[in-house]
Amino acid sequence: MNYEKKYVWSILFRLCHWAFALAIVVLVVTGFYINDPWTNTWLENSRTFPVADMRYYHFLAGFVFTAAVLVRLILYLIGNRQERIFNALPVTPGNVRNFFSTFAYYGYATDSHEERLGHNTLAGLTYLFTYAVAAAQLVSGFYMLYPESVTWQSWGLPLFGTQQQARFIHHLLMWYFLIFAFVHLYLLVWNDVRSPEGMISSIFNGYKFKPKHDGSAKA
Amino acid sequence: MPITINEFIDDPKCNRRSFLKACTITAAALGLSDAMIPRLVEAAANPQRPPVVWLHFQECTGCTESLVRGSHPDIARLILDIISLDYHETLMAAAGHQAEKQLHETMEKYQGKYLCVVEGGIPTKDNGIYCKIAGRTAMDILAEVSSKSAAVIAIGNCATYGGIQAADPNPTGAVGVWDLVHDVPVINVAGCPPNPISFLGTVLHYLTFKRLPPTDQLGRPLFAYGRKIHDQCERRAHFDEGRFAERFGDTGHLAGYCLYKVGCKGPETYANCPAVRFNDVGVWPVGVGHGCIGCTEPGFWDTMTPFYERLPNVPIPGGGGIVASAESTGKKILAVAGAAVGIHAAVGIGKRIVKGKSEK
Incomplete structure (x- = not known):
């Protein structure tokens, strides 16, 4: 079969993806440390500030995370065709069909699947949900970072409750990202094994490989 | 009058x-x-x-x-x-x-x-x-x-x-x-x-x-x-430098280190206790070695308990809590792994005895 090289993901989209991924790794590692600072020390008069440092990197990564979420939201509106929100939502008959056929494909009920340049609808919806969780995570995060700010209090109090409740919810939602990362990586490898479109490398170089002269391929 | x-x-x-x-x-x-x-x-x-x-x-x-x-x-x-x-x-x-x-x-x-x-x-x-x-x-x-x-x-x-x-x-x-x-x-x-x-x-x-x-x-x-207890606390330097009381009465507790790990809710509580203190003799809970329990916050009996843990250890229905469950299952996994290694080694040694070294 002949394949042709198709440009799918813009450079901004790929940067946004890696900023988001890196931020999540840093946030989870430092977040676990902040919850339980295991490097307890009896040493005084030292120049080490382990908890302050971890909090610092947590906050920095939080800003990277926020930036990535905002960029993705903008790309949902002004990105290329694969990046737009309507490509991901089951709002057209084709997308609704794709949503159910993806379930069948992932459930080994069928071997055929639609060649799509961008996300399948199931993945698109999952990513949208992930950004909603990310929004909750960053609002609760800023609520705790700026506890004396009336603005963040007016968001944080009705959404999450007191600082302690916000902290608990922030901690619980963190697990969503760990589970998401696991499923995300598994399905990437699974798809890469099942169809040779170069899905994994596409997030590095932006290109996917699609069968040539295939009527079902969306160009 | x-x-x-x-x-x-x-x-x-x-x-x-x-x-x-x-x-x-x-x-x-x-x-x-x-x-x-x-x-x-x-x-x-x-x-x-x-x-x-x-x-x-x-x-x-x-x-x-x-x-x-x-x-x-x-x-x-x-x-x-x-x-x-x-x-x-x-x-x-x-x-x-x-x-x-x-x-x-x-x-x-x-x-x-x-x-x-x-x-x-x-x-x-x-x-x-x-x-x-x-x-x-x-x-x-x-x-x-x-x-x-x-x-x-x-x-x-x-x-x-x-x-x-x-x-x-x-x-x-x-x-x-x-x-x-x-x-x-x-x-x-x-x-x-x-x-x-x-x-x-x-x-x-x-x-x-x-x-x-x-x-x-x-x-x-x-x-x-208007401000959080954690941000005005006299023990805050110990928090930033990673010096904690791990449990009540330990070396860190006696040295006056941060009470975060024994459940202090100072980071979630708004009050002037560290500045104004109580009873006109300059005391307040954290000052005398007990973590803040968050008593100025709405619903603190529900949200701040357990008072001596950072976050609630939510029990899983039917289980004995995540740590206890993980520990008991983990011990069984380790025991099975140990048994598997033992059987594998025993079979290897047995084979060598039966077939002799020459076939190696």
């Missing part, structure tokens, strides 16, 4: 000097410049100052106790005498019909002028029958007394957010004052108990400026509840 300021300052227990001192302490707590102290003194000494009606509902009287047992007599006297306490069930000499008469006289004579202080939660379930005084429910009394007052000061976690009786499952449907009173200004002096200075500051602010001090989104005065 409330005593006049001259009688008050002639009292050998509280002379002019200590009266001014108490006003100065309060001005400092309010964050006012010393230029404002004369205005505070004037307001506190004004014989026309509004009287106070103090209502008790579902509570332990701990807030009143902490006020009257301040080791600093000036503060207690200032609170109890200067604010012209006309009705206070714990402290007043009158009882029964006399007390009721006093309450209604004050309400009529000073309608729209007196301050209403509420201590304790208000049960609302089954028409509020779980707390009654003189045959009337707490809801009834609060509605009548608050509607004729100039402003309501809710003192303590019970009056502000319902307190311990509002903790899950809240059998009496207890709520705080601001859930019921909407027609007059309500301010929440939260805490279990609140610092007497925070209460006095709120009252003196009202007497001096004729309005309640600015509050946060939870109705608490900003001068006392």
